[in-house]
Amino acid sequence: DTAVSQTPKYLVTQMGNDKSIKCEQNLGHDTMYWYKQDSKKFLKIMFSYNNKELIINETVPNRFSPKSPDKAHLNLHINSLELGDSAVYFCASSLGARTPLHFGNGTRLTVT
Amino acid sequence: GESVGLHLPTLSVQEGDNSIINCAYSNSASDYFIWYKQESGKGPQFIIDIRSNMDKRQGQRVTVLLNKTVKHLSLQIAATQPGDSAVYFCAESGGGSGTSYGKLTFGQGTILTVHP
Numbered sequence A: 001d002t003a004v005s006q007t008p009k010y011l012v013t014q015m016g017n018d019k020s021i022k023c024e025q026n027l028g029h030d031t032m033y034w035y036k037q038d039s040k041k042f043l044k045i046m047f048s049y050n051n052k053e054l055i056i057n058e059t060v061p062n063r064f065s066p067k068s069p070d071k072a073h074l075n076l077h078i079n080s081l082e083l084g085d086s087a088v089y090f091c092a093s094s095l096g097a098r099t100p101l102h103f104g105n106g107t108r109l110t111v112t
Numbered sequence B: 001g002e003s004v005g006l007h008l009p010t011l012s013v014q015e016g017d018n019s020i021i022n023c024a025y026s027n028s029a030s031d032y033f034i035w036y037k038q039e040s041g042k043g044p045q046f047i048i049d050i051r052s053n054m055d056k057r058q059g060q061r062v063t064v065l066l067n068k069t070v071k072h073l074s075l076q077i078a079a080t081q082p083g084d085s086a087v088y089f090c091a092e093s094g095g096g097s098g099t100s101y102g103k104l105t106f107g108q109g110t111i112l113t114v115h116p
Helices: none
Strands: A004-007 A010-013 A019-025 A031-037 A043-050 A053-057 A064-070 A073-078 A087-094 A107-111 B010-014 B019-025 B032-038 B045-051 B056-058 B062-067 B072-077 B086-093 B110-115
Touching (some): A010 A019, A019 A087, A019 A107, A031 A073, A043 A064, A043 A073, A073 A087, B019 B086, B019 B110, B032 B062, B032 B072, B045 B062, B045 B072
Parallel strands (some): A010 A107, B010 B110
Antiparallel strands (some): A004 A019, A019 A073, A031 A043, A043 A053, A087 A107, B019 B072, B032 B086, B056 B062, B062 B072, B086 B110
16 A cells, blocks of 8 residues: 555646646645655755645745645645746655655656 | 755765765754655655654664764664665754644755665
């Protein structure tokens, strides 16, 4: 059983399009996250939700909008995609503060 | 500002050697530290964590050392195997409430290559 699963694994799209990435966790965790990993492997937090409530919103353009329909799901919608959005996006979940994050296997987004 | 950094971007070792990966952090309020392993095409995988009230913690073939005086963290891997080849990240958390709740700040990453 995959603990944190995200779809799709690969996403290739053109500039200006709108796309979504879905994430689901079956660990019973209360907190979920989106991280972005750039071409230099640097991982940076974008958002976190705790029990469906937005907790962390780092300096991310308004074109990125997370949605948490329930605490097992955290989706990421991106409007008006730009070349600079190309990266690997990771979903993660945790029990809460000071506990390990469990990551999905990532969605590689390529904007052409 | 807050930052977590690694001294060495790459580390090459022979199979069977012990590996040491280092990490420096600057946020003195950090109280939770964690190491991840990331293999190609996969997400970061939890290895071991440590809280600031400890200075050493051991797992299976791995040991994490924390030196709060100099804000330094290290991961030691005993009897390194080819399957240990991956990118290793340290991460820290400096708060458990408000807008920092659960947030992990990651370091740059070290590429570990194990030669048979």
